Amino acid sequence: MTEGPTITTIAQRAGVSIASVSRVLNGLPTREDTVRRVMRAADELGYVPNSVARSLRNRRTDQIAFAMADIGNPVYVAMVREIQPLLKEAGYRLLIHSTDGEAEDELGVLRGLRERYVDGLIISPLRGVTEEHIEAIVAARAPVVVIGSLPDDMPQGALVDNVRTDSRTGVRLALDHLHAIGRRRIGFLNGPLDTVPGAARAAAYREALEALGLPYDEDLVEVGDFYRDSGASAARALLSRVPGVDALMCANDLIALGALDVLREQGRDVPGDVAVVGMDDTDLASVTWPTLTSVSLGSAERGRAAAGLLLDRLQNGPREPRVVVVRPSLTIRGSTTLPGTSPGGAR
Amino acid sequence: MTEGPTITTIAQRAGVSIASVSRVLNGLPTREDTVRRVMRAADELGYVPNSVARSLRNRRTDQIAFAMADIGNPVYVAMVREIQPLLKEAGYRLLIHSTDGEAEDELGVLRGLRERYVDGLIISPLRGVTEEHIEAIVAARAPVVVIGSLPDDMPQGALVDNVRTDSRTGVRLALDHLHAIGRRRIGFLNGPLDTVPGAARAAAYREALEALGLPYDEDLVEVGDFYRDSGASAARALLSRVPGVDALMCANDLIALGALDVLREQGRDVPGDVAVVGMDDTDLASVTWPTLTSVSLGSAERGRAAAGLLLDRLQNGPREPRVVVVRPSLTIRGSTTLPGTSPGGAR
């Protein structure tokens, strides 16, 4: 396996020093004649600079990592889809880490920053930012953007920006809508309470009910996992316990899919008998039948914001940490509107 | 910004040479006493090796890239989902390149191999492997796995393995099934003919009809793009031209989604009036209503195979190029089976 040409090879062929070669290739001022000879030699040899050597010398890798729980989750796909072109545009390559939501893996990625194989990191920790996460971020001395919530008491040295959404308001939007279309017995299918989204949504559901003057009823709440199967089981349990439920608020779209499966199986009309709202507004929401009303937490926008913050720090150097909050919105579709009825109309 | 400790720092603190430090850290035989001192110093300093310097010296980056048209496409997501854990297991990091299917971007990635920022590449070129692709692969001198079809006349020097599927057989499976449930006027909604999948599926459709003894009718074929909107337009056009069509074969699941939209809008029963078959068997297929019968081209399996081939080459050195062919299969769902009817039954 012949090794490729290096600047030394070019220097020999062009009869100049490696310093001149480097200068020419980097466009530094050089005599016309030298430029031509170097360019010629480089072309003939088909020279391509070695990015590893360059990284070592320049102390930058032009790589950025994105770490999330599961690349199979449409929410993260939406983020990657926004992040990738922004990074490419700015000359960075993208590394992907799927952590399965394991804190251990997340920490591994954060600690990996010290190996200096990336210039920065965007991370979305599923179970929140622990003491250990923070330590690792501080020790990394590389810019990090956390998508999700961050403790208030971040230490000074941490080069960390934050992008978050307001799922509280998101749940509120959904319940207001359900209330507006006349629903009063609104069930809630949540994910695990020891995840950040799970805990936040649980609290938000309670609050929203209160704001609407509806009673909180334990029987209307079911906790499972963030998957379709689990959503189906939860829906089945809830429906048999409280047959009169007239709406289901689901903590994400996958759970809502499971709920739709069960409602169809039981022959209950959606939204006639039971209205359903999902959360995350993934691509799936427009595919189901009926199509799924869903709270958009702005995945794409969060991805864009995170990439923007990171690039800003990399390009413009240190500054005060920033927080970007993305406002949720409600996308109303068929699972809460009877055909021919306007979205806001009563039932 | 304090720079982190290097082996030099450790060497000073431990009172030994950097060579000894390196030996200890790499587990080479060393006197007990020295080991202890080095380990102690490394711990106290919180040393982490610099992966860039290591890469430069070792001539390997422990990174692998995956290049595909669009990370938003569920087919590629399925592949990434399989590839990532295999690479992680083998100690490689994963880089993602979304090329938008632009030949220029694909070539950019291939040429990038010469910059040596990755040890290998998995690529899925949307519009086929051109002369230029091949040149770049040969020049790369790094192992490449192509997912998709590869010309027969690859030059000797190319370190390239190949994973492909047999979409011909896939289309055949679908048409056999449609024929078996009594459909005779089977329309075909295809993607662009200048893409590899588009061309292959067009030919396969013709062949399959012939094998079934059905006439080929131009009016039954519509060419658009591989997206949902485009699938809808195509379906609309086809249905108005040939109202009596009793089945729609779609070149991918997204097109099939569009077709389902239109059929619902026109009040035609699926599968009663028109049966629908998609292709790729993505997650979407189990979400639609009715759920979508779809030809699985084994995305996950192709991803696994590609990662396996690449790792094999990286770990065991040069060998003859290999080709893995993944057999398609048909996943039968609601869009071709009347409730209560067994899948194979007549209409």
Place this chain on the structure above:
DNA sequence: CAGCAGTCTGTAAACGTTTACGGCCGGATG
């Protein structure tokens, strides 16, 4: 006690760049 084998360690080179520094040469100036 000389010689020798065997361990362990340190020096230095190498991986392929970028860049500080000083030298050389030309022309312009006094």
Place this chain on the structure above:
DNA sequence: CATCCGGCCGTAAACGTTTACAGACTGCTG
């Protein structure tokens, strides 16, 4: 003609590792 200045260029060091090689030391043998 001596001096100075500016523009180019080459030498060498640096980035942080790994590793070939040779030297130092130990303890043993004859």
